[in-house]
Every structure is written in structure tokens, then in C-alpha cells.
Amino acid sequence: MSISKIAALLVSSAALVAGHGFVSGAIVDGTYYGGFIVNTYNYMPEVPPNIGWTEKATDLGYIDGSGYSSPDIICHKEATPGALSAEVKAGDDVELQWTVWPESHHGPVITYMANCNGDCSKVDKTTLKFFKIAEAGLINDSNVPGKWASDELIANNNSATVTIPGSIAAGNYVLRHEIIALHSAGEVNGAQNYPQCLNLKVTGGGSAAPDGVLGTELYKATDPGIKINIYTALDSYEIPGPALYTGAAPGSATTAAATTAPATTATASTVSASPIQSSSSRHLTRTRTARPSYSPTRTPTPSSAPTSAVTTSTVTVVYTKAPSTVTETATATASSAPHVTNEPDTQNASSPADVTITSTASGQSAQSSTPASGGDDSKPSVSGNATAAAAPPAAPPAAPSSGDYSTYLSSLSAEQLLETIRSTLKWLVSDKKVHARALAY
Incomplete structure (x- = not known):
């Protein structure tokens, strides 16, 4: 898929929130299940x-x-x-x-x-x-x-x-x-x-x-x-x-x-x-923390007893466009948050993990889990107030006024394309209040 089509797909995601919905998952006893x-x-x-x-x-x-x-x-x-x-x-x-x-x-x-x-x-x-x-x-x-x-x-x-x-x-x-x-x-x-x-x-x-x-x-x-x-x-x-x-x-x-x-x-x-x-x-007014997005594939994580300690987890967003991969890392802290598991027969609460979300040209996302630095008994936590830890990439050149965005996007370097995608996502999620999970459809 061309760069221009990828950018068009991101922008068009805003229109997906206009239809009827369905239950994409549930948080049960603090654990998220797809x-x-x-x-x-x-x-x-x-x-x-x-x-x-x-x-x-x-x-x-x-x-x-x-x-x-x-x-x-x-x-x-x-x-x-x-x-x-x-x-x-x-x-x-x-x-x-x-x-x-x-x-x-x-x-x-x-x-x-x-x-x-x-x-x-x-x-x-x-x-x-x-x-x-x-x-x-x-x-x-x-x-x-x-x-x-x-x-x-x-x-x-x-x-x-x-x-x-x-x-x-x-x-x-x-x-x-x-x-x-x-x-x-x-x-x-x-x-x-x-x-x-x-x-x-x-x-x-x-x-x-x-x-x-x-x-x-x-x-x-x-x-x-x-x-x-x-x-x-x-x-x-x-x-x-x-x-x-x-x-x-x-x-x-x-x-x-x-x-x-x-x-x-x-x-x-x-x-x-x-x-x-x-x-x-109260069954309709519970205040929630940020939810994880779902994906067609998940990696089960071993069970452990959660504690009430406040821990820090890392979210890594990987934007992939062959043949290069650009990675952005953000760190967040909160008192508690749901964690993703998907184990056979009965899904159980899992140990804390870094969640990796990979976005590909098809618009699908995948999540994998690896042990976090909080320890096996730490409770996973994610806050909506994430602070980027990676240095920002170079700003892209100004967009052409003629509207020829296909040529413009094709001229961008990998870092400049990443900045354009990040700006688009911020506009959709932060400014336009589109739920982040809707961008995966």
C-alpha cells in the first residue's frame, strides 16, 4: 500500500465512529478480556x-x-x-x-x-x-x-x-x-x-x-x-x-x-x-482508566497475584512500513489499570507487562506481552497522561497548498512520515475525541 493510501486510511478512520457498535471486550475484576x-x-x-x-x-x-x-x-x-x-x-x-x-x-x-x-x-x-x-x-x-x-x-x-x-x-x-x-x-x-x-x-x-x-x-x-x-x-x-x-x-x-x-x-x-x-x-457511571486496544492475536501471560503497589509500565508503539521500522516509547504511571490476557478455557489475571501495539498497512493491530520492570507481583498500570520518552523526529516540511498530498507524502523521510502519522492520530484522538480503539477497525 502506498504512503498516500496509508495516510488516507488514518484520516478516514474518523468516519468509522458514526455506525452502530458492539461489545469489543470487557474489564472483569480489573482484567481486560477481548x-x-x-x-x-x-x-x-x-x-x-x-x-x-x-x-x-x-x-x-x-x-x-x-x-x-x-x-x-x-x-x-x-x-x-x-x-x-x-x-x-x-x-x-x-x-x-x-x-x-x-x-x-x-x-x-x-x-x-x-x-x-x-x-x-x-x-x-x-x-x-x-x-x-x-x-x-x-x-x-x-x-x-x-x-x-x-x-x-x-x-x-x-x-x-x-x-x-x-x-x-x-x-x-x-x-x-x-x-x-x-x-x-x-x-x-x-x-x-x-x-x-x-x-x-x-x-x-x-x-x-x-x-x-x-x-x-x-x-x-x-x-x-x-x-x-x-x-x-x-x-x-x-x-x-x-x-x-x-x-x-x-x-x-x-x-x-x-x-x-x-x-x-x-x-x-x-x-x-x-x-x-x-x-x-453506578452500573453506568464508573470512572475508568485508559483501556487497552484489542487485536486478532494476543500472547497469554502467566498468572500472578496482583498487589496494590503503584508501578510504571511502558507502552511501545511501532509503526511499520517495509523495509524500515520506527519505534516510539512512552512511559506512564497510575494506581491501577486493566491488563490483557487470553488463556485457554478460563482467562485469569496476568502479571504486569509492557504492551506492544503494532500498526500495519492493513489497519489491524497486534499485542504481545513481556515482563515489566515492576516485578512479578506488581499490578499493571497505565495512565492517560503518558509522557513521550523518545526524542521527537524531525518535523516534516510544510504541506503543499495545492492539495497534492500524494506527492507530498511520498517525498517524506521515515522520520517525517512518522511525525505526520503522530500528528494525525493526535488530531483524531485528542482534538476530535475519537476513541483510540475505533482506529483499529
Whole structure:
């Protein structure tokens, strides 16, 4: 690929954030686990093992009311179980990371769990019975169409955090996380469901085995929270699906003062009368550190017990253009941050590592792990306030005013090309607020 095409690809990455999204990964007990990258993995002959369920919605589309009785509503189109499971202690948090979400697609954010009663990688999805562990709907309707849970997810860096109920029995579970877009829900089958699933191995906990509902019976196209016109003032809004599990963590339900939910959930939910994010909506308002990007390939790292010590890790970004390679190193310090693992069967917390991100002409990225200087028992940490340790390359010559950027880019030296790419990335990520992970698509 020519230099001009590479530069054009970088600039065009900004347009990729305009579409519907999907859950690209999750932070479980502080450790990052990659999910199923629907717009990449579907085109690979061999998919890297991950905790996400495979699905065929390569158009990043949805399931509408006509598909509520179809198995596609369970974990999206033609979904099959993920190969791995992320281990989590009952009572701990799982942060679900969406690639992006359109601001116009207002609606509730709902999360369920279902016990696999065995190996989740081999479970028949049509037998799973889901119980609701978190829900959030209309937050404030003072300004139509109102502020919704999806808006809070966007404000929280396209992420939602849920708490695994502390009372459920240990075992293998499927976590089903979903946004329902209501911007066209005034008509039957106008609501758009975007279900996403991943596998968890729950440890600890109690002995509770909550009753559940088959995925094909969660919704009806005429449910009050499904068929609704959000462009008129709403006196109330009923979050779709079965009642919230009574053992759900406090704060796992968030509604506006004028919003109602099924009566059976009243004793298990906390109501917030304010549109301001607060502890009553903690599954959508968790403050996060910088997340790692995902890639089609990862190298597992050995497990070790993390400590609370503050350590320093190094991020090395390698820009490759045959036959030369230019490397830039940055150092950052923070109290805690997620780490990437990808081990067979069950992914476990890993020892600290330097993460190497390699960008190639195809636009894909790869990560590898090597021991960091913090020691085997150090906890990995990355901060968004990274300070470059490498000397900056020579500044490129001024761009031609004629707009002949192909000739201009071809005339640059390796150092000058690197500076141009760095400036473009800074403009996309820092100035235009494009999430860094979106640049990999």
C-alpha cells in the first residue's frame, strides 16, 4: 500500500465512529478480556479464542420485534458460544465496552445472566433461562426525547458497568447485555435490539439459583417499553423484560422520577430522581482508566497475584512500513489499570507487562506481552497522561497548498512520515475525541 493510501486510511478512520457498535471486550475484576470483533473475525479463517459469542451481524444491525421468537434475539444473529470464559467473583464488577453508540439511538440498557449448568462453550442457547441483574431506562424527560440510559453509556466512554449478584451460586454463566434503540419504536417492530453475550465463570457467591426466562420469551413487540413514541412527553416508562432479580446489587436499577417498572421490582431497585449521574446508577457511571486496544492475536501471560503497589509500565508503539521500522516509547504511571490476557478455557489475571501495539498497512493491530520492570507481583498500570520518552523526529516540511498530498507524502523521510502519522492520530484522538480503539477497525 502506498504512503498516500496509508495516510488516507488514518484520516478516514474518523468516519468509522458514526455506525452502530458492539461489545469489543470487557474489564472483569480489573482484567481486560477481548470479545468477538464482528467486523473483523467474521472474515478470518481462524478466529482467536475469546469470551464473546460469535455472531453474523456484520452490518452491525439489529433484531426487531419480528425476531423476538427467533433464537437470534438471544445473543444476536446466528450466535454461537464463545470458546473462553472470564473468571469473576460474585459481587464484583464487569465493565462492558462498546465500540461506539449513536446519540440518536435513545433507549434502555439491560443486562441478564443465565446459568449454563455445564460448559458454556457447548451450551444450547435455546435452553438458557435469563434473569435480569441490571436495568436502566429513562433518566429524565424534561427535554423530549429525554435523557436515556444509552446517553449515559455514551457519556461514560461507551461503557456500562454491572455488578454480578453476590448471592448466586458459583458456576458457568452467560452474560447477556443489550441496548434497545427506541428512535423508531412508535410503530410495531420499530424498536431495535442489539444483544451481546459473553461467558463468565463465577466463583464464590452463595447458593441462589434465580428463576429465569427463555431468551425467545423475554419480549413481545407490543410491550409498553418496546412500542413507544419517545418524541412525546412521557408520564412513565416501563423497562422491558422480566422483573429485576431481587438479589441484584443495590443501584442496579436506574429510572427517572416519572418512570415506572414492573411492580415486582420495587423492592429490588433504587430510584434516582435526578438526571445527574450518582451512586444510584453506578452500573453506568464508573470512572475508568485508559483501556487497552484489542487485536486478532494476543500472547497469554502467566498468572500472578496482583498487589496494590503503584508501578510504571511502558507502552511501545511501532509503526511499520517495509523495509524500515520506527519505534516510539512512552512511559506512564497510575494506581491501577486493566491488563490483557487470553488463556485457554478460563482467562485469569496476568502479571504486569509492557504492551506492544503494532500498526500495519492493513489497519489491524497486534499485542504481545513481556515482563515489566515492576516485578512479578506488581499490578499493571497505565495512565492517560503518558509522557513521550523518545526524542521527537524531525518535523516534516510544510504541506503543499495545492492539495497534492500524494506527492507530498511520498517525498517524506521515515522520520517525517512518522511525525505526520503522530500528528494525525493526535488530531483524531485528542482534538476530535475519537476513541483510540475505533482506529483499529
